[in-house]
Amino acid sequence: MTPLLFAALAIAGGLGAATRYIFDGLIRSRIKTVFPWATFAINVSGSLALGLLAAWAAGSVLSAQWSLVLGTGFLGGYTTFSTASHESVRLLAQRRYIASLASMFATLIVCVGAAALGWWAGTGWSG
Template identity: 50%
Template sequence: MNWLLVVAGAMVGAPLRYLTDRAVQSRHDSVFPWGTFAVNVTGCLILGVLTGAAASGAAGSHLQLLLGTGLCGALTTYSTFSYETLRLAETGAGFYAAVNVVGSVAAGLGAAFVGVAVAQAVWA
């Protein structure tokens, strides 16, 4: 029955990803993929908090399946990030492609570290 937790999380994560991407992107007049950037960094923050909570004993395996695998698995998107970066490079926006790669990795890791630190402060 663990798979039902993953499905339930994904049922929320996938539409949330789409709606967030559209809302964020509609507010920017740039070729930079702000929507994908936002959902990926947000997903990293959620996973950081969840990881810190699990390490502190505040989150069990069911919550990890629901939020980590299901919600964040559907919310975040490495394939779209890769595709959008490739399209930026192909259309002559190489600077934006490089910023997308470096910025996404740095912001994602930073968000994960912040999430773990917040969880440890709350539950430790």
């Protein structure tokens, strides 16, 4: 890995994390429920985007370097499995069992579905 690629990866990761912070705040300010909608929406949109990027990289529409910077860097900083896990455990600790289980399973199922949809859209795009 070249120093320039490493720097681009680090900058993209920081931009992804900053984008997540902004979207999280916007969503939380508008939706006030027990369910962690902000984290859910961020992870679903990031999974969709990563599926699309992976398809483009597999189809040689996107270079390996850009795939690394955008996928691992930006989307790695944007999405957050650890926050989703923490929020599910916090809900368990608060005895909000249905919300916790919904958060865990909905995140898993919908994020994988979103990644598959992104892959499908990306393979259609790349021919």
